[in-house]
Amino acid sequence: MNSKKVLLSVLSLIVLVFSACSNTAKVSDSEIIVNLSVEPKTIDPSFNAQIYGVIYIQHVFEGLTTRDRNNKVVEGVAESWDISSDGKVYTFHLRTNALWSDGKPVVAEDFVYSWRREVDPAVASEFSYQHEPVKNARDITAGRMPVETLGVKAIDDYTLEVELEAPTAYFLELTAFPTYAPLRRDIIEEHGDSWTLSPETYIGNGPYVMSERNIDENIIMVKSTNYWNADTIIAPKITFVFMQDGAAAIAGIKDGTLHLAYEPPQQDIPTLTEEGLIQIKPLIATYYYPINVTNRYLRDARVRRALSLVIDRNYIVENVTKGGQKPAGGWIPYAVNDVSGDFRENAGDLYDISKEGYSNNIALAKQLLAEAGYPDGAGFPVIEFKTDPGNHVGIFEAVQQMWKEHLNIDSSITQIDNALLGQTLLEKNFMIGRLYWSSDYMDPMSMMSLFVSYNTQNNGGYSNRRYDELIERAASTGDQNVRMAAMHEAEKIFIDDMGAIPIYFYTEPLLVNPKLKGVVYNPLGFHRFNYAYLEK
Structure with a gap:
């Protein structure tokens, strides 16, 4: 997801407090303490664009569908549904015992309000495109139609009818994603953007309710007694702490004051793995460098391809990241479904990522750069690389050396915090940056739709008319053969253009206390702690 982007900044005060407490605090076996990152940009289901934001939100909200302990999409607020013979109309039948955390019933109109809010151009959600399968959503977001024309309506309090633009094979997976969750119109209209900042106003309908929100410190959640399926929930309390200090996280994992933490220091991963404190989980995501194709020096695809070809991806995953990542031979990662089999395996590598082929890549890159008018880097400016702090700096330092050694191109690193980085990239105030994109559902469309021009x-700012046409074709039919063929062709076009530079396919090394059990790890990154417990 995005960009599902990793938020990294230095919160030294929090780290000091956490470290001081770690020596004396006694953690109750009933409390699960997790460090996913630092303060999220938002936990509004309509606006969140971060993986760990999804994790917070999915513990408080539930959509028409949800995921079970096996990550299978199952009934959520909807206890059943009917699908029309043409695959375009879904009729969801809502549970009459689904309640908000304040005891009010969840009704169909709560979904209508939420979905209209998501596509409203006045709201300007980054994730509005996720609703494009719903009839008229794209025209609404573009300002061509009123929000009331969105293909969703409440037949009655417990019946929701959804009309799609075309049959959408992954639609039930979409309805499990936070952007499709219901929202309370009365709460949001009364409190505005601040509704997510207080337990009194952050009203959800999921298995947990926020009990404390301490900005830049933690979010504390407790089991909701009003959740319709509360009897299945094991962990009575989850504390999500915000900290950015690898040493403090390791100490917390070892002494039991922290049970799970993201992003262990890369240099410590081998040792921590030997100690049994690292679990490497699959993650359907691609680490990549977005390129500002509107920049006068980077708008030439030959330059972009040259910069990509001299990156030794094998060196990066083996000597820098060290977390079992795989060199990216295309945009779509492994474990994404094709008509049959795996999309990446079927497509193969779209450029040579073998160790044996690296010298040929260098020669081709030099040729392309010369053809673009910059022989041996002559006349090419210093590339400013923008990133947030942390492990990303070390990765780019390796790339920086490769660009200099093989293309004679200099580069500099500008570090800014993640919230500002995201805004900077959106505003195209950059040359090259760093991001990752993770799939929101098990279909290549979740990865491919990122690069449509709109x-x-x-x-x-990548834009290719043929690419847009192919993605439109894939989105407008239920025929899997047609859909997948279109997306395979689109991926080849994107890589030929090098609209962005894929570096590697993710894994997710996690610091985990050995006593922590029952976590539902999701290859999309949407881990659940509903059933977590501490082994005695």
Whole structure:
């Protein structure tokens, strides 16, 4: 997801407090303490664009569908549904015992309000495109039609009818994603953007309710007694702490004051793995460098391809990241479904990522750069690389050396915090940056739709008419053979253009206390702690 982007900044005061407490605090076996990152940009289901934001939100909100302990999409607020013979109309039948955390019933109109809010151009959600399968959504977001024409309506309090533009094979997966969750119109209209900042106003309908929100410190959640399926929930309390200090996280994992933490220091991963404190989980995501294709020096695809070809992806995953990542031979990562089999395996590598082929890549890159008018880097400016702090700096330092050694191109690193980085990239105030994109559902469309020309999260401004046409074709039919053929062709076009530079396909090394059990790890990154417990 995005950009599902990793938020990294230095919160030294929090780290000091956490470290001081770690020696004396006694953690109750009933409390699960997790460090996913630092303060999220937002936990509004309509606006969140971060993986760990999804994790917070999905513990408080539930959509028409949800995921079970096996990550299978199952009934959520909707206890059943009917699908028309043409695959375009879904009729959802809502549970009469689904309640908001304040005891009010969840009704169909709550979904209507939420979905209209998501596509409203006045709201300007980054994730509005996710609703494009719903009839008229794209025209509404573009300002060509009123929000009331969105293909969703409440037949009665417990019946929701949804009309799609075309049959959408992954639609039930979409309805499990936070942007499709219901929202309370009365709460949001009364409190505005601040509704997410207080337990009194952050009213959800999921298995947990926010009990404390301490900005830049933590979010504390407790089991909701009003959740319709509360009897299945094991962990009575989850504390999500915000900290950015690898040493403090390791100490917390070891002494039991922290049970799970993201992003262990890369240099410590081998040792921590030997100690049994690292679990490497699959993650359907691509780490990449967005390129501002509107920049006068980067608008030439030959330059972009040259910059990509001299990156030794094998060196990066083996010597820098060290977390079992795979060199990216295309845009779509492994474990994404094709008509049959795996999309990436079927497509193969769209450029040579073998160790044996690296010298040929260098020669081709030099040729392309010369053809673009910059022989041996002559006349090419210093590339400013923008990133947030942390492990990303070390990765780019390796790339920086490769660009200099093989292309004679200099580069500099500008570090800014993640919230500002996201805004900077959206505004195209950059040359090259760093991001990752993770799939929101098990279909290549979740990865491919990022680079259509009108997507607000297409940070680099990549635009190719044929690419747009192919993605439109894939989105407008239920025929999997047609859909997948279109997306395979689109991926080849994107890589030929090098609309962005894929670096590697993710894994997710997690610091985990050995006593922590029952976490539902999701290859989309949407981990659930509903059933977590601490082994005695």
